Amino acid sequence: MEALVPLHVRQARRRKGFILLATGFFILVQIVWIGLPILMAVLWSFVSAKHSWSYPDLFPKVLGLDPWRYVFKYTNIKRALVTSYSIAPFAVALSFLLSLPTSYVLGRKNFPGKKFFNIVVLLPIIMPGMVVALSLSRVFQAVRLSQTFVGLVVAHTLMGLPYMIRVLSTSFQTIPQDVIDAAENLGASTFVKIRDIYLPMVLPGLLAGMIFAFTTSIEEFNLTFVIGTPTFETIPTILYSFMGYNFIRTNASVVALVMMVPNIVLLFLVERFLKADYLSASLGKM
């Protein structure tokens, strides 16, 4: 019977089967890799203080709001939330502005030592976070940026810059030169080229860089703790107090969820605006 089915139909069926299998496998991996840990965090955050979740129980026997009450009563989590989400947008904006010229040069120009500079821009994320924090705190103390909001924004920008530069330089690299040449031939000024060609085409890369820089800022602990506390507390400084030497899983789960949920919502919002239209169009793909 199989032999009666045309070859192209059999091939199409196999392709469809393969796609279904791959999709199913991907969904399963996502459930195990991401879904299960989130489910565990949610369950742990509702474990009652009076009824532990222990062996041999597969699920907590009694749920309660004790961990949530504890975290909101005995930590400055509300203030930390406001601080975290105040610093991050400024850090992202500053990362973008500072990275733009560097990523343009790294993406579109060739010069001696280019490979070396590509590595140098990654230094803030290669070096251990506490080493960066201890060194930077000395400088910030001297220029009176320690314990200040501006100081924290600058510190967070430092950690977001590597991601922004690398992503944007890749985006700049992919812009076809003939589009630039065509614009110049038609008399476009530098400002018009930046506004109508460069920026729209690097937009997907910019958004990706923004996501990296934003999440880096939200998750930054070492710099915030050394330079910012006691004046400023962020979500990670509270989270680490429950995850470090004194690990309280229930409380840590609460703080992790408080940190995670707004980030997930933001990611979905940004995803709606991620468009590859301009770049695809310029390459004749649309």
Add this chain to the structure above:
Amino acid sequence: MRRAVLIVLVCLTAAGLAFGTGQKGDTGSTLDFQKAKWDQIVAQAKKEGQVVFYAWYFADFFTEAAAAFEQKYGIKATVVMGDNNANTNKAVAEKDLPVGTIDCMIMGGQNVKTGMDLGLFYGPIKGIIPDADKLAPSLWVVQEGVQVKGYLAPFHRNQTGLVYDPDRVKEPLPQTFAELTAWIEAHPKEFGFCDPSKGGSGQSFVHTVIKELCGGLDKYSGDTEVVQSKVANWNLAWEWVQKHKDQLTITASNNDTYGRVNGGELTLAVAWDDGIKDLINKGNMFPRAKMYIPKMGFAGGGDTMGVLKNSSRKAAALLWIAHITSKEMQERKFTMVNAYPARTDITIPNVMLTEKDRANAIAWFPAPYKAFMIAEFTKNVLMK
């Protein structure tokens, strides 16, 4: 172009060197705390008006203690909950500044040597704090093998021992090293201790193994550095661990041990009594968990609090320490978090380890040997 770049680099380097010198700041009171009366210190503390305290556990107790402190003295107490290592790193980062941001902090056993070696603390304060003689006397002198010379005030005592699930570990419990070895061999992978470089409970276990297999602890007493002839036979301890490596579970931290006990993977493990009790109180450990100190002995100690040398509010910090170590606060600490007080004039029920249990507690050998032990364990056990 090259000259311009060179000039910019030279200027940046010079600026960096200049910035490294730090900035001036108000260094605080000129009162000589070693000679002042306590009333003078309290008055000065009220003038200072604020104290910043760094801790990493008992957020609930310290938050309430801060509220009580503010109500009693009118001094704002800011409690920052960080992490043991992060707090110490921050204090170290600020140590050369004329004025730091930390006035007072908890010093745990893991970092007390660092703190004392770097001279982070003002002191001695033993002669200043009221009722100092009622706080764990040994901790004023030595904390986990480190001479603290009265610079750090005991506020909390803790002890390592063996935590077990009484539903799965039946009497008689192993008391001697031979009995424990037999138990481990009979229950492969059910006994656990943490990597000594990551937690004090693991250090305590290895410390006991060395005591049992390498000729006791008395020979190290008073040494200020490692005497090679005294550690020449420590290979016996590493060989024992290697021989039983497939039957032992070496965990990543104190907390990893506790998590595995709670999860049922381990039924007998080395733990800190205060850690276990705190987890039980917060629903992170089954309430039936019990602890004991076997006759072979396990080490313990406690945590202390110190005033940072570059604090500009030393009087307020001293008053804060006096507040935390007061009878009222020590009893409240026990009520809230079931943690053993540092005060010896308080009778308390319902602890993981009673005073009778603590009769089997042993003292740590000197700190240089502890550091050497951790390095040798890593080299001879973990890396093999």
